[in-house]
Amino acid sequence: MKSQSQQQTEETFGFKWKKRETYESSAMQESLKSWLFEKYFDGDPSRVSDLFQSRSIILDAGCGSGCSGLLLFGDHLQHHDYLGVDISEAVNVAELRFAEKKISARFERCDLNSIPEHYGQFDVIFSEGVLHHTDSVENAIVELSKRLRVGGKFLFYVYKKKAPIREFTDDLIRDALTPLNNEEAWAALEPLSKLGKTLGDLNIEIEIDEAIPFLGIEKGKYNLQRLFYYKICKAYYQSDFNLDEMNHINFDWFRPHNCFRHTPEEIKEFLDKAGLKIERFHVEESGITVIASK
Secondary structure, X not given: OOOHHHHHHHHHHHHHHHOHHHOOOHHHHHHHHHHHHHHHHOOOHHHHHHXXXXXXXXXXXXXXXXHHHHHHHHHHHHOOEEEEEEOOOHHHHHHHHHHHOOOOOEEEEOOOOOOOHHHOOEEEEEEEOOHHHOOOHHHHHHHHHOOEEEEEEEEEEEEEOOOHHHHHHHHHHHHHHOOOOHXXXXXXXXXXXXXXXXXXXXXXXEEEOXXXXXXXXXXXXXXXXXXXXXXXXXXXXXXXXOHHHHHHHHHHHHOOOOOOOEOHHHHHHHHHHOOOEEEEEEEOOOEEEEEEEO
């Protein structure tokens, strides 16, 4: 039985991924593709092939509209078997997007902790920005690892705990959106997205002469928008994105009730509990990217 938070999260992503016009522009696709390759493979697309055996079975756990899987695996999907699972109606969007690209794939609407046994085990499990939207990141890592073949690879990205004011505003805004429906929440976030654009368009750098530890701010030079974004409140900005595209990213963050953040030490503990060996552990301000093997 789904928790109330998981039900709300399911509805959130079913809504978001249907809005294809907010994430399918060439600017947004290229930006996401570049970020995926950077965090998983240091920007080297040739390293993707190292994941696969002669014909691997890929599980995209929480595939959404298939956006990240298509961008990261690309032409490799023609030579391996892909299963996309998602708790939301987004699987229907993913199925359509794969068909449009003439890529053969299977899709199943289900909780990633309850993937039908008949699918067996997988050579590659990919879960991009999903595990933190379950009821427990720890349980999701442990349960998915049980479906990984010995020698298989588990790739995932999860949110990292942020600076204290940023953590406060994250939860403040998320709670304020709770009584609203998805359309209302989308509209309510537009002023925040406009603020991010205003700050970004200024393109101002400032110097912090001394670290401010209790705010999680280190000494150094910062772009004003990025300082605000990482330390005060997530108001996304990218110069070649339109307002709807920036709002898509802010909605993705603030709308789901399940949105857990962890320290790198906690994620390492979860991996150890799951019996996984860390092959890559890439920590950024925004999150933690992992490649682990069994």
